[in-house]
Amino acid sequence: MSISIWKGLLQTTKSRLFVQRGVSLYNGTHGFEEEEIKKKLQQFGGGAINLSKEDNGIGVLTLNNPKLMNAFTGTMMLELQERVTELENWKHGKGLIVQGAKNTFCSGSDLNAVRAMSSPQDGMNMCMFMQNTLTRLKRLPLISVALVQGKALGGGAELTTACDFRLMTPGSEIRFVHKQMGLVPGWGGAARLVQIVGSGPALKLLSGALKVDPERAVQLGLAEETLLSSEETRSLEEAQVWLNQYTKGPAEVIHAVKKVIAAGRELQFEAALPAEKDIFGTLWGAPANLQALAQSTKHK
Ligand SMILES: CC[C@@H](C(=O)O)C(=O)SCCNC(=O)CCNC(=O)[C@H](O)C(C)(C)COP(=O)(O)OP(=O)(O)OC[C@H]1O[C@@H](n2cnc3c(N)ncnc32)[C@H](O)[C@@H]1OP(=O)(O)O
Numbered sequence: 001m002s003i004s005i006w007k008g009l010l011q012t013t014k015s016r017l018f019v020q021r022g023v024s025l026y027n028g029t030h031g032f033e034e035e036e037i038k039k040k041l042q043q044f045g046g047g048a049i050n051l052s053k054e055d056n057g058i059g060v061l062t063l064n065n066p067k068l069m070n071a072f073t074g075t076m077m078l079e080l081q082e083r084v085t086e087l088e089n090w091k092h093g094k095g096l097i098v099q100g101a102k103n104t105f106c107s108g109s110d111l112n113a114v115r116a117m118s119s120p121q122d123g124m125n126m127c128m129f130m131q132n133t134l135t136r137l138k139r140l141p142l143i144s145v146a147l148v149q150g151k152a153l154g155g156g157a158e159l160t161t162a163c164d165f166r167l168m169t170p171g172s173e174i175r176f177v178h179k180q181m182g183l184v185p186g187w188g189g190a191a192r193l194v195q196i197v198g199s200g201p202a203l204k205l206l207s208g209a210l211k212v213d214p215e216r217a218v219q220l221g222l223a224e225e226t227l228l229s230s231e232e233t234r235s236l237e238e239a240q241v242w243l244n245q246y247t248k249g250p251a252e253v254i255h256a257v258k259k260v261i262a263a264g265r266e267l268q269f270e271a272a273l274p275a276e277k278d279i280f281g282t283l284w285g286a287p288a289n290l291q292a293l294a295q296s297t298k299h300k
Helices: 003-019 034-042 074-088 111-116 120-138 155-161 189-197 199-207 214-220 232-244 251-266 269-283 287-294
Strands: 048-053 058-064 095-100 143-148 151-153 165-168 173-175
Touching: 034 074, 034 120, 048 074, 058 074, 058 232, 074 120, 095 155, 095 232, 120 155, 143 155, 143 232, 143 251, 151 155, 155 173, 155 189, 165 214, 165 232, 189 199, 251 269
Parallel strands: 058 095, 095 143, 143 165, 151 173
Antiparallel strands: 048 058
16 A cells, blocks of 8 residues: 555544544553552542533533642542543533632642652653543533633643633733742643744743733733633623623534634644544534525625
């Protein structure tokens, strides 16, 4: 078989793998033994990841560990994976808002757990587990927004990059503090930050462990806008109004919109085109398309 045919097969396989639900980045050959990692994370309890799914197709995922500024315990990492699996299977879902409880976002990993999991293998296992989950979160066929109230630090800052957009309240802050801990991002936050703001600004944010306020975040393209209210309930309402602009219409069309954009973002151009074709094919002549054709052709 010629090289070009092999290349074509590889790209088609990649584009098909890309859209499959729940595909893991890592397996045993990387030393990733998921059941072992889950047992380890289970030892570090506290907090919860709550998910409410509204009839309008908007979900609200809340990191709920306010005593520790919504730091991620081991069991919260496990619950986040469970919620992402639930969202992958939410047929009527169209949008997702990720927030923290008690008007602050997330202060990263629970340092009590970090101190107890300080072996290289434990660190790598937690890293691979969270990379898997946050990659699946980013690839959800929903339009996702991180509602940043208060502080988003370390792994919390990385979590904001695993959403499609970020909205920030007055006085809030995103900060990649990793360097100050002798670390770099490990949950995929560096790779995603480069995609969002470019390598130059990303290098400054990481090497300077810079505090990014809403104004600077908007300038960098890291945030869409600064909300009017810093009050917990009101800012969530503002975020829901913002997201509703983009989630009107049938869920299957919103899912397809997110999938073609994700394909363009993550695949080589020659692989993104067949992926887009396959996604287009699921809508052509489908109910939403036929209904639109039966109505007026004028777009308001
Ligand atoms: C891949 C990245 C990942 C990793 O390497 O595993 C990480 O994310 S490492 C963690 C990175 N995050 C941090 O270093 C943030 C540490 N916290 C702070 O800087 C501050 O707490 C704050 C978030 C800026 C808030 O400050 P402040 O408003 O002054 O409140 P307190 O500091 O008093 O915090 C209240 C309470 O919460 C506890 N807390 C806060 N963050 C964490 C955390 N990440 N892990 C565990 N506990 C945390 C803090 O200790 C206080 O508890 P009490 O002292 O018991 O009241």
